[in-house]
Amino acid sequence: MSLAMETAAESAAAHExxxxxxxxxxxxxxxxxxRDLLRYIPVLATLLLYVGWTAWTLFHSKDGMDAFPALQNVDRGTQSGPLLLGIGLFVCVNRCTLRSRRRGTDRQFDVLAMERWRRTVAHILSIVPxxxxxxxVVLAEFARQALRAGAVGHASPAELAVGPLYVLLCGAIGVLLARLIPTTFAxxxxxxxxxxxxxxxxxxxxDAAWSRWLSPIVSESSGDxxxxxxxxxxPAAWHALYLTGLFLLLALGAVLVSGGRELWLKAGTAGALALTLAGVVGQSGGVSPELAAARARATVSPQKEQSCVTRGGSTYCAFPEWTGHTGTWAGxxxxxxxxxxxxxARQPLLVRQRVDARYGLSGEGAIEPFTAPDQVTVGTRWGGNRIPEFAVGVASVLVAGSESKGSDLCDGRVVTTMWLALGGASHPLGELRNVRIDDSVTGSAYVLAPTSGLSMSAEQTDVVRELLxxxxxxxxxxVQRHWAELTASGVSTTQVAKVLGAEVPKGAKDCAEE
Incomplete structure (x- = not known):
């Protein structure tokens, strides 16, 4: 081989x-x-705060409802955790990208073999870890909840992806801003x-739906x-597509601003723009007529969507994802x-799960009590205070005959109802506090139930507290010996106290005596 051919071959190999x-x-x-980003206090502090807060909420929760998580709510709950981490990365990645400019070493970097746009790519890749x-962290948080024995429902992978995509997006914005406005004050x-x-x-x-979904994290005022x-x-899948496209668009835009002129960069930017626009259009569709009809059907005619089982003579009807809870309801x-x-004591009941889904997650519609006899409502949340509240609903139906009549109780039957609801609890006084809206065990208060609750006077509270x-x-x-008398319409609180051997409250007045 000649020297010229050998030199050409070496040159080609070096070029490849x-x-x-x-x-x-x-x-x-x-x-x-x-590694350099980890040296910045905002990044390290927010990272530790994110991990610490997530671990604390998972392993030190005292709310009984946390033992029965709904996974379709859990996935959204993972999105707010990395909020501060994203902001910290945005500021610090921006500062790292401007390091050479701050230190006056841009001219030295310009003579290196690595082009400026490749250094921009490196800054963007530094966010990926x-x-x-x-x-x-999101997967660990979700797995912890999904493995609970009382977990129900199904999560959306697209909702779980929002947290990591948000972190990527914040970093890409920081790099792009550094290339467009090369000052740390930006x-x-x-x-x-x-x-x-x-x-x-x-x-x-x-606050239109399409504008809300332009934000990386879209929360819902869903309450309970x-x-x-x-x-x-x-539109979780469309939103994840939108965030992915927006991240790629900003990242590739930063590379183009830095001097990248390769064809694949331009093609990738065009593709990212198409993904972003597709996501925007897809997530702006609003509630479809089919979804609105399904929500109305689940609200007005839940029996069309539910399956029922019989336990101990009573029938329990639940939406498909909650059928595993019928045993705890029966208990x-x-x-x-x-x-x-x-x-x-032997009356067969129909326990039906109900929810007002017509307004989606953005509103909480009140559930009207059943007017038919021997029917009890149970909600879609369970555990914690929901258990004694359900017990109040069951007891009011046993005493008054129906939920609508039970919500109108104001005479001595309130005492009978509350004893039935709480008398068998392991911590009855604590449960009494939990079902009262003001968390008290003295004085008058409103008692919560799955539908309409009932009101307790101060005298009725005193009698119930003594009985418990x-x-x-x-x-x-x-109670069983004098059942007919204790559940008679118009029975006074004074009469109930005498029959049950409790101290008769002084000046007791209820609706039967007003």
Missing amino acids: DAPRRSWAAVLALARFET FAVFTAL APFGVIAFVVLSLFVSEATN TVLPSDLVGR VVDRVQSLAGGTA GRPRGEVTAA
Whole structure:
């Protein structure tokens, strides 16, 4: 082989190997930038805060309802955790990207083999480990909830992806801002500008659905609302597509601004723009007529969507995702009926799960009580205070005959109802506090139930509190022996106290005596 041919071959081999070495250098720089980001206090502090807060909420929760999570709500709950981490990365990645400019080394970098746009790629890649870490925390948080024995429902992978995508998006914005406005003051003002812009758009569009979904994280003012997963109706997949496209668009835009002119960069930017627009259009569709009809059907005619089982003579009807809870509902019904007398102790009940889904997650419609006899409502949330509230609903039906009549109780039957609901609880006084809206065990208060609750006077509260402090068997025997008298319409609180051997409250007045 001639010297000329050998030189040409070596030159061609070196030329072919150059891109490989360039990308290896980019990855090496990205690893360095990732380690450097961990040296910044905002990143490290928000990272530790995110992990610590997530662990605390998972392992130190005292709310009994947390033992019965609905996974279609859990997935959305993972999105707010990385909020501060994203802001910290935005500011610090911006600062890292401007490091060479701050230190006056731009001219030295310009003579290196690695082009400026490749250094921009390295800064963008330095964010990826933080997004991966966020994804691991999200998966751990979700797995912890999904493995609980009382977990119900189905999660959306697209909802779970929002947290990591948000972290990527914040980093990409920081890099792009550094290339467009090369000053460190731009990042803090950028955060303020984003907040102001979000408020302005929300106000200008009257908080329209399409404008709300332009935000990376879209929360719902759902309160205690838990819907069947097929009725949630959030465009989660379209939103994840929108966030993915927006991240790629901003990242590739930063590379183009930095001098990248390769064809694949331009094609990728065009593709990212198409993904972003497709996501925007898809997530702006609103509630479809089919979904609205399904929500109305689940609200007005839940029996069309439910399956029923019989336990101990009573029938329990639930939406498909909650059929596993019928056993725990039956346990509460059996406990309440074991304290009742007369035919109520053996009365078959129809326990039906109900939810007002017509307004989606953005509203909480009140559930009207059943007017038909021997029918009891149970909600889609369970555990914690929902258990004694359900017991109140069962007891009111056993005493008054129906939910609508039970919500109108104001005479001495309130005492009988509350004894049935709480007398069999392991901590009856604590349960009494939990079902009262003001968390008290003295004075008058409103008692919560799955539908309409009932009102307790101060005198009725005193009698109930005394009964709950006495031996359960003694009070149960008295209740069962005088059942007809204790559940008679118009019976006074004074009469109930005398029959059950409790101290007669002075000046007791209820609706039967007013």
